[in-house]
Amino acid sequence: MNKLPEPKQPEKLIDDKGLRIDGRRLDELRPIKLEVGLLDKADGSAYIEQGKNKILVAVYGPREAHPKHIAMPERAVIRCRYHMAPFSVDERKNPAPSRREMELSKVIRESLEPVVLTDLYPRTTIDLFIEVLQSDGGSRCAGITAASLALADAGIPMKEMVAACAVGKIEGKLALDLSDAEDKYGEADIPVALVPNAGLVTLLQMDGHLTLSEFEQGFTMALEACKTLHAMQREVLKKKYATIKEAAEEREEAEVVA
């Protein structure tokens, strides 16, 4: 059978210098790349790379609700599909939606519901498609961070953007932004999404084992990371539109000089 050998369990998740397998410190985020407006047909789109995660998000809407019976008379319905590409993980994943994908679709949708001004578009749907092209731990959080950008890129009015990040426990120590191996062989994982101005936590899950005090520390760490990500989101959006402005102005100056 075509089976790749299982990646081996790493000997240590934290080395004697206090660095993780990928060289990060415990409180360090993975390298992040954010892009908006990269798809042509979608109303809004965004792409995120966070460590080895590669996630593409598209937004269609607000558009007429089909079938009509799912529409709500006073607001838009938000629909969210979190889906992993079959080649996104070590062992090929069956493309049919799994129970995990269904749960994640729900919690991701619920993390974004509070910020979208759905009252402005009754009887429509706003559709969010999150495609995980490559997965390496923390994909639901990265998906939420990118989904907020895609919604903003679609011009859908929203109170603010939502940023998300996970904190975990590896070899007894709290660590920010777990990779897949760290989540698999670690002791706990807490994905968190924060709406910063309103100060609301809109995604919160946990699995593993944590004392109350460990949870408190980890939770606070995750909230801080969300604020960092939020600043990155804002920068990406402003930069995208500022560059168009700058490029045209540069050309104009060049012509004047010529």
Next chain:
Amino acid sequence: MSATPQLPPVAKLEQKTVIDLVAKGKRIDERGPESYRPIQIQVGLIEKANGSAQVHLGKSKVLAGIKVQIGTPFPDTPDEGVLTVNAELVPLASPSFEAGPPSEAAIELSRVVDRGIRESKALDMKSLVLQKGKTVQVVYVDIYVLDHDGNLIDAASMAALAALVNSKVSKMEVKGDEVINKGGHHQLPLNNYPVAVTFAKVDRTIIVDPSLEEEQVMNARLTVTIDKNGDICAMQKGGLYGFTPDEVRKAVHMAVGKAAENRARIMAAAKG
């Protein structure tokens, strides 16, 4: 695809009544914000199951059955048995449940209860192995919701735990290619006793164990699953809004005491 659920079929007047009462510190059934509804637990009702329990939480009714069968381990854990948790929101339990494949609510319920049991290492997975890499015991936890009057997660979590505590398994041995049942009955070995505690945020008040009417007006809900040592093994936020960080911290602290109370009830009922 997950879609914003349709509004619950409740008059705005009623919704307002519930919200106003909660804000005043009283609830529609006159409980305080930190009180559970009356809880009744019965075990051993389904003789064909290895273990079973029925929980009445207020008017919500959930039945859990445990079946222990022989199966093969997962390829990446050849030295562990298998745990599968499945919840069904059967149509007879509520006008809003339809027949068909599990809804996202059923899946979420299954996975939250599963996380509690799995992450607290309640089951000694290694003790379920009969032949490493080949033959293991598979523990099926099947949760059947019979009547939906709110807070199915806590009712299901209690029913699952009570059913596990109630479960008896016979001694199994592998001889050549066959698995022989050597008879006898011993309690399914358990190392931990996780209990889920669910909070709802109604406007700005946090209440424990929301009834259906309270779920219909709540902003958001937070489930915290606590193990026998008072540590956290699972959490799940649900609903269309959110909690402030301080509300989260307050709920987590309250969960420890509530879980202990309910655990005591479960152990008393299951052992009796």
Next chain:
Amino acid sequence: MDMVLVAEPKQVVAPGEVLAEGDHLLGDNAYRIGTKIFSACVGILEVDGNRVFVVPLKGGYFPRVGDLVAGRIVDIGLSGWLVDIRAPYEAMLPASETPGPRGPRRRDLSTSYEVGDMVLAEILAFDRTRDPLLTVKGPGLGKVASGRVVEISAAKIPRLIGRKGSMISMLKKETDCQITVGQNGVVMVWGKSPESERVAVEAIYMVEREAHTRGLTDRIREMISRSRVVEQVAGTQTA
């Protein structure tokens, strides 16, 4: 109370960004929490007196009563046609809102408009409870028999029209084309030749791309005249 601008006017702002603090009046896409005013979309911050608002950089068309729109017939019903006006809601053009004979002679609606036809229409009615209602009773309205259909972001239409119609007038004059601008981002172009239509279409896309830049009108005029030079040269070479 003091009114302070926090973000810079004419600059890009993001959702959730603080625009101002104080008693400002709230215009489009600005909302208030306490004393702070925030942006509700990605756009350009504009300040008009003490009114703060954000002009969105992107966004679909949201129907408004009285708007001129260009739409495509997508279905024929019992009493009218369904029209795609590139909005979150499908529009309805009832037969009663078309000029022409009434009564039993008017049985077959497909003799008026077919699926795929383009129409210029006006939004007669629209509110939260029902889809937009169109009419083609009016000068210049009705089926569009020829020309190019250009679809751009509805948010850029004001720029395409320009202050007091300056941009659109310039485009029509320089390209020698007839151009009708639908508020819904659909623009109809008719030229004397496919070549002049192509230049006009290119100019419209350029406005969409560079809407928020300085000196756009001059750059477009430049582009159009360069294209015409190429056209003329090509013309003389083939002649």
